[in-house]
Amino acid sequence: xxxxxxxxxxxxxxxxxxxxxxxxxxxxxxxxxxIKESNGLIEDLISLGKTSQGxxxxxxxxxRSIEEYIEKTNNLFRYLNRFAHxxxxxxxxxxxxxxxxxxxxxxxxxxxxxxxxxxxxFQEDIPPIYSNPSxxxxxxxxxxxxxxxxxxxxxxxxxQTAAAENTxxxxxxxxxxxxxxxxxxxxxxxxxxxxxxxxxxxxxVQEKEKETLITLAMNSP
Amino acid sequence: xxxxxxxxxxxxxxxxxxxxxxLQLRGYDVKTANNALEALALIHTHxxxxxxxxxxxxxxxxxxxxxTIKKIDSTIEVIMLTGHGDVQSVAEGxxxxxxxxxxxxxxxxxxxxxIDNAMKKRTKEQ
Numbered sequence: 373x374x375x376x377x378x379x380x381x382x383x384x385x386x387x388x389x390x391x392x393x394x395x396x397x398x399x400x401x402x403x404x405x406x407i408k409e410s411n412g413l414i415e416d417l418i419s420l421g422k423t424s425q426g427x428x429x430x431x432x433x434x435x436r437s438i439e440e441y442i443e444k445t446n447n448l449f450r451y452l453n454r455f456a457h458x459x460x461x462x463x464x465x466x467x468x469x470x471x472x473x474x475x476x477x478x479x480x481x482x483x484x485x486x487x488x489x490x491x492x493x494f495q496e497d498i499p500p501i502y503s504n505p506s507x508x509x510x511x512x513x514x515x516x517x518x519x520x521x522x523x524x525x526x527x528x529x530x531x532q533t534a535a536a537e538n539t540x541x542x543x544x545x546x547x548x549x550x551x552x553x554x555x556x557x558x559x560x561x562x563x564x565x566x567x568x569x570x571x572x573x574x575x576x577v578q579e580k581e582k583e584t585l586i587t588l589a590m591n592s593p
Numbered sequence: 594x595x596x597x598x599x600x601x602x603x604x605x606x607x608x609x610x611x612x613x614x615x616l617q618l619r620g621y622d623v624k625t626a627n628n629a630l631e632a633l634a635l636i637h638t639h640x641x642x643x644x645x646x647x648x649x650x651x652x653x654x655x656x657x658x659x660x661t662i663k664k665i666d667s668t669i670e671v672i673m674l675t676g677h678g679d680v681q682s683v684a685e686g687x688x689x690x691x692x693x694x695x696x697x698x699x700x701x702x703x704x705x706x707x708i709d710n711a712m713k714k715r716t717k718e719q
Binding site: 397398401402404405406407408409410412413416417420434437441484485486487525 | 604605607608611612614615618649651676697698699701
């Protein structure tokens with residue numbers, strides 16, 4: 373499939389959103405399943421009369437688990453909400469670290485399937501940039517997802533950010549073996565991704581063998 | 594009927610332990626595994642009658658795990674845990690000998706009915 377025009381790009385962005393939503397709903401279902409079973413266990417213990425004074429620690433442990441998963445559910449919803457709002461305007465001032473943080477939260481499920489850990493090495497005081505946040509997320513996702521797909525189990529990916537002169541740099545660093553025979557090219561062509569980033573005043577470099585460095589202008593042209 | 598021996602395979606530790614305890618309270622003999630390799634090892638030591646297997650477990654694809662289980666002992670019945678939208682995997686699982694499917698979050702009543710039906714089928718076949 374060629375991605376020569378805007379219509380193709382929109383289709384690929386829709387596929388990206390679809391993947392994010394599929395991962396999100398699957399993860400939420402898992403969290404709800406944990407909450408439901410934990411709640412059901414308390415109900416069982418009470419209704420089957422298996423309770424005694426000494427069981428209070430077990431109850432507290434179960435309620436803590438419920439609390440933890442409600443918190444996780446809430447966080448994931450918060451990330452999804454922020455992700456959705458990235459599409460509100462084509463150009464906006466935003467913090468690159470925050471956009472990547474929500475992207476990582478939303479793709480973690482794909483990585484967990486292969487026990488691939490995603491680490492963050494963000495420059496904390498990175499300045500805000502004026503660019504297209506949803507397109508930046510889309511490009512970052514394209515590279516990140518391909519690396520997850522092609523890396524062997526138990527690998528690691530580090531996402532690094534840094535500011536330099538009038539640019540911010542995003543580096544995606546894989547550590548681990550790449551699966552042989554897998555097509556490691558992104559589902560969208562490299563040229564297309566490069567074109568998107570060029571339009572935003574930046575560039576992409578495939579460093580070493582598998583590392584990706586995306587440079588973005590602080591102010592989109 | 595003898596006590597049904599279950600093996601529950603799910604990488605969500607809290608989910609597996611809470612569900613296992615609920616099933617134990619209902620009279621089942623339950624062991625849990627959090628990945629495919631652990632599950633395959635437990636088949637030899639625990640000798641389960643029914644395996645409740647999450648479709649998406651790390652280490653080995655759920656369908657691949659199912660095929661391996663059936664190679665070890667084709668009479669072990671497998672109930673697959675699945676999220677919505679896994680239509681392709683459901684079809685593939687059916688072809689590979691899955692007894693039943695159940696969606697997450699699980700309804701414990703529905704699950705126990707499926708476990709008992711699976712056990713009846715296994716007893717008949719043995």
